Amino acid sequence: MAEKANLSPSSEDYLETILELSDAGNAVRSVDIANHLHVSKASVNKAMGILRDIGLIEQAHYGLIHLTEQGRFRAKDVLQRHIMLKRFLVEILQINDATAERDACRMEHAISDETRTKWLRWLREVL
Amino acid sequence: MAEKANLSPSSEDYLETILELSDAGNAVRSVDIANHLHVSKASVNKAMGILRDIGLIEQAHYGLIHLTEQGRFRAKDVLQRHIMLKRFLVEILQINDATAERDACRMEHAISDETRTKWLRWLREVL
DNA sequence: GTAGAATGTTAACCGTAGTTAACTTATGAT
DNA sequence: ATCATAAGTTAACTACGGTTAACATTCTAC
Numbered sequence: 001m002a003e004k005a006n007l008s009p010s011s012e013d014y015l016e017t018i019l020e021l022s023d024a025g026n027a028v029r030s031v032d033i034a035n036h037l038h039v040s041k042a043s044v045n046k047a048m049g050i051l052r053d054i055g056l057i058e059q060a061h062y063g064l065i066h067l068t069e070q071g072r073f074r075a076k077d078v079l080q081r082h083i084m085l086k087r088f089l090v091e092i093l094q095i096n097d098a099t100a101e102r103d104a105c106r107m108e109h110a111i112s113d114e115t116r117t118k119w120l121r122w123l124r125e126v127l
Numbered sequence: 128m129a130e131k132a133n134l135s136p137s138s139e140d141y142l143e144t145i146l147e148l149s150d151a152g153n154a155v156r157s158v159d160i161a162n163h164l165h166v167s168k169a170s171v172n173k174a175m176g177i178l179r180d181i182g183l184i185e186q187a188h189y190g191l192i193h194l195t196e197q198g199r200f201r202a203k204d205v206l207q208r209h210i211m212l213k214r215f216l217v218e219i220l221q222i223n224d225a226t227a228e229r230d231a232c233r234m235e236h237a238i239s240d241e242t243r244t245k246w247l248r249w250l251r252e253v254l
Numbered sequence: 255g256t257a258g259a260a261t262g263t264t265a266a267c268c269g270t271a272g273t274t275a276a277c278t279t280a281t282g283a284t
Numbered sequence: 285a286t287c288a289t290a291a292g293t294t295a296a297c298t299a300c301g302g303t304t305a306a307c308a309t310t311c312t313a314c
Contacts, residue, residue, distance in 0.1 A: 093246055168292065
């Protein structure tokens, strides 16, 4: 039973990045992820090993990176939290874009499912 | 020039715990911190070494732990974020106490000064 | 088709933050 | 005062997540 394994903040960041790059229509290469997250290719390589082991991505040796169905689901989850938090910061608290982006990036790893759900509902009411 | 050195989430947790235990009127022992944070005494010992090195606590060999003025300031900063976030979660989003506590514990390390300030101001307006 | 550039992989390393186990020091009850 | 227990320290280890450097593979331009 594929339980929702806990991902580290780092793994969540990688997943989210892969989704963003995929959605932009590009095939996803390690080097793109490295540039996006400002880490080395070697770090990406290690992280992809982890995501591959838990079945969230597929990548042939020297090949491109693809989210599995599971992986896409988890990535969307992270991205949705990010977008929600940034909207809150920018539209409710009126934080400037760059700071909101930075804070959302860090907060997105910290909130529970319950909090995300209720926060989303609340935002829909007040905006 | 004592700049506001960046603290790791872990260090912030230790500082916050020391403040909470001090404020409860107790002299702070390593073992109390260990129990509060559910970590080993050895972990506390290492962490205290770090906080001592950057001048946020004082502790004689085998002695009790005291916040320095700097340390108390930083600890209050963390605790204030925690309290604010928990109030938001409980009173605005109506998250249950236990979940709110857990989430606040993680979010408190993620928000910038600007966000904290504006969030606090916003809370004062709406509550 | 091949050479050079770009990309991917691997190995060895670092710092952080935790652990357990063995030890030292302090405390408190008799 | 002493001795058992509680508390603090230290050492050796683990896992994670990053790094650089060297190497392997793939791509691309000619």
